[in-house]
Amino acid sequence: MKELSLNILDIAQNSVKAGADKIDVLLEENEETLVISIADNGCGMSEEFLKNVQDPFCTTRTTRKVGMGIPLFKLAAEQTEGNLTITSKTKEKFSDESGTTITALFYKNHIDFTVLGDIVSTIVTLIQGQPDIHWHFNHKINKDEVGVDTDELKSVLGDVPLDNFEVICWIKEYLEEQYNEIGYN
Amino acid sequence: MKSLAELAAIREKMQNKVVIRDGSSEIRVVVGMATCGIAAGARPVLNAFVEGVNEAGLADKVAVTQTGCIGVCQFEPIVEVFEAGKEKVTYAHMDAEKVKRVIQEHLKNGKPVAEYAITNV
Ligand SMILES: Nc1ncnc2c1ncn2[C@@H]1O[C@H](COP(=O)(O)OP(=O)(O)O)[C@@H](O)[C@H]1O
Numbered sequence: 001m002k003e004l005s006l007n008i009l010d011i012a013q014n015s016v017k018a019g020a021d022k023i024d025v026l027l028e029e030n031e032e033t034l035v036i037s038i039a040d041n042g043c044g045m046s047e048e049f050l051k052n053v054q055d056p057f058c059t060t061r062t063t064r065k066v067g068m069g070i071p072l073f074k075l076a077a078e079q080t081e082g083n084l085t086i087t088s089k090t091k092e093k094f095s096d097e098s099g100t101t102i103t104a105l106f107y108k109n110h111i112d113f114t115v116l117g118d119i120v121s122t123i124v125t126l127i128q129g130q131p132d133i134h135w136h137f138n139h140k141i142n143k144d145e146v147g148v149d150t151d152e153l154k155s156v157l158g159d160v161p162l163d164n165f166e167v168i169c170w171i172k173e174y175l176e177e178q179y180n181e182i183g184y185n
Numbered sequence: 186m187k188s189l190a191e192l193a194a195i196r197e198k199m200q201n202k203v204v205i206r207d208g209s210s211e212i213r214v215v216v217g218m219a220t221c222g223i224a225a226g227a228r229p230v231l232n233a234f235v236e237g238v239n240e241a242g243l244a245d246k247v248a249v250t251q252t253g254c255i256g257v258c259q260f261e262p263i264v265e266v267f268e269a270g271k272e273k274v275t276y277a278h279m280d281a282e283k284v285k286r287v288i289q290e291h292l293k294n295g296k297p298v299a300e301y302a303i304t305n306v
């Protein structure tokens with residue numbers, strides 16, 4: 001992937017597929033590191049499954065295609081000397097408490113660090129595609145922060161869906177303005 | 186500064202408009218957004234459709250949606266266009282420029298862009 005924001009879009013689609021109705025996309029960065037975490041309340045993965053999912057070449061799956069999303073994200077982190085961790089609770093064992101959190105640590109000054117890229121576009125794309133999910137996005141940059149919470153927007157919007165074009169444009173400008181305000185590029 | 190008051194204004198405006206959107210748009214545009222699609226450039230393609238469809242005044246007629254893997258990675262970004270009573274049209278190797286033409290010629294004027302379309306997938 002050319003930008004980490006594309007990995008984020010891809011990883012968040014896993015959460016959508018897992019049936020989550022709340023998904024948090026949290027970024028935290030300083031001069032040296034960037035931590036990306038995507039947390040959902042979807043169906044979760046068993047420990048057994050978790051082991052296989054991180055390594056495309058060590059899979060027990062035979063009947064289905066090997067996924068590349070998580071391995072690619074993991075590689076992007078590891079090539080900066082960072083790492084990726086997954087914690088997950090299955091629906092079977094944890095019922096209402098189920099869910100998955102994927103956290104990746106990146107060293108920004110490493111020569112193999114991939115730029116974050118157009119994160120606003122990723123967030124807007126996620127909301128447009130799944131307007132019924134409760135999205136919570138927060139990006140902390142040193143002491144500043146940028147974010148949006150779709151439940152807050154919904155309380156103002158009432159019946160108007162989040163994928164209404166004017167609403168989508170508003171969200172895009174809302175985030176861009178916050179980034180401009182703190183001089184982030 | 187953007188404010189929630191602007192969202193409230195959008196809501197107001199929508200309420201005064203007779204809404205005929207009942208999930209039955211005449212045309213459905215589906216963009217493949219699995220790993221291979223995203224890596225190949227599906228995000229700007231999706232956004233070009235969302236913007237272009239609205240700019241062309243087709244919002245009530247065309248729904249732009251996302252899906253997982255369409256299954257032919259080497260043709261990504263792939264876009265499928267479904268229209269009641271017509272055969273599905275599949276576009277391969279899409280980009281934002283090509284989207285403009287598809288909106289104008291296919292979605293607006295009803296003539297698929299044969300040049301970008303692939304058959305038998
Ligand atoms: N957040 C999640 N919740 C539940 N299952 C997940 C989640 N993320 C990944 N998985 C499981 O791991 C598999 C591999 O994911 P991934 O590497 O992204 O490849 P793909 O999505 O193409 O299958 C998924 O198919 C899914 O079964």
Ligand SMILES: [Mg+2]
Nearest residue numbers: 010014067069
């Ligand atoms: Mg995936």
